[in-house]
Amino acid sequence: MRVIETEIPAVKRVVPKRHGDERGWFSEVFRVDQLAEGGITAAFVQDNQSFSAPAGTLRGLHFQTPPAAQAKLVRVLAGAILDVAVDIRHGSQTFGRYVAVCLDAVSGEQLFVPHGFAHGFCTLEANTMVAYKVDAYYSPANDRSIAWNDPDIDIDWPVSEAEAILSAKDKVAPRLASLERLF
Numbered sequence: 001m002r003v004i005e006t007e008i009p010a011v012k013r014v015v016p017k018r019h020g021d022e023r024g025w026f027s028e029v030f031r032v033d034q035l036a037e038g039g040i041t042a043a044f045v046q047d048n049q050s051f052s053a054p055a056g057t058l059r060g061l062h063f064q065t066p067p068a069a070q071a072k073l074v075r076v077l078a079g080a081i082l083d084v085a086v087d088i089r090h091g092s093q094t095f096g097r098y099v100a101v102c103l104d105a106v107s108g109e110q111l112f113v114p115h116g117f118a119h120g121f122c123t124l125e126a127n128t129m130v131a132y133k134v135d136a137y138y139s140p141a142n143d144r145s146i147a148w149n150d151p152d153i154d155i156d157w158p159v160s161e162a163e164a165i166l167s168a169k170d171k172v173a174p175r176l177a178s179l180e181r182l183f
Contacts, residue, residue, distance in 0.1 A: 001031055003038020003112075006099045011085045011117065012040060013101060014073065014110040027108055029075065030133070040112050042071040044133035049077075052123045052130075058157065058164045060120015061086055061146045061173070065182050068139035069115040072132045079128025080104035081121040082158055088146070088176065089116035089183040096176055098155055105129075116183035118146050122157055122164070145173040152176055 004013040014035070018025045050059065064070045074083055086098040101111050113119045121130065149161055153176055
């Protein structure tokens with residue numbers, strides 16, 4: 001398993017090694033020791049899974065506030081996504097910047113999203129299933145979001161505003177500029 005820093009070093013790509021033969025392949029997708037060697041020491045407590053039937057489903061940008069902030073380890077079980085982590089740590093040199101990585105079931109690559117980042121993804125294929133570990137339980141009182149299409153962040157999504165399939169919550173999420181100092 002390789003842990004690779006992205007252009008924002010706190011966000012990391014995790015690339016499990018695959019062992020294959022004529023039957024298919026085998027991979028260790030979660031190893032605490034190897035993740036720790038790569039700087040990921042989150043103690044994950046909950047697994048989440050989502051299924052999106054149509055391509056163009058956009059979920060995000062979501063985060064939880066302290067003391068229930070969540071780090072996430074995201075992977076795709078079926079299909080493909082553009083996975084995005086936005087730095088919402090006030091005072092950070094990369095505040096408002098983002099990392100975008102294509103994740104798919106074929107490669108098995110994962111993305112680690114630390115505390116202080118909003119997270120979202122857009123499905124690139126129909127029938128996409130995403131699984132992610134979090135290091136804090138879901139807390140409705142701490143659940144927040146920022147606008148997926150905030151022009152100050154300017155994420156290069158693979159869908160237009162007219163094409164994006166959104167939840168009611170994501171359609172009305174506030175802009176980053178209105179975010180209070182949380183991290």
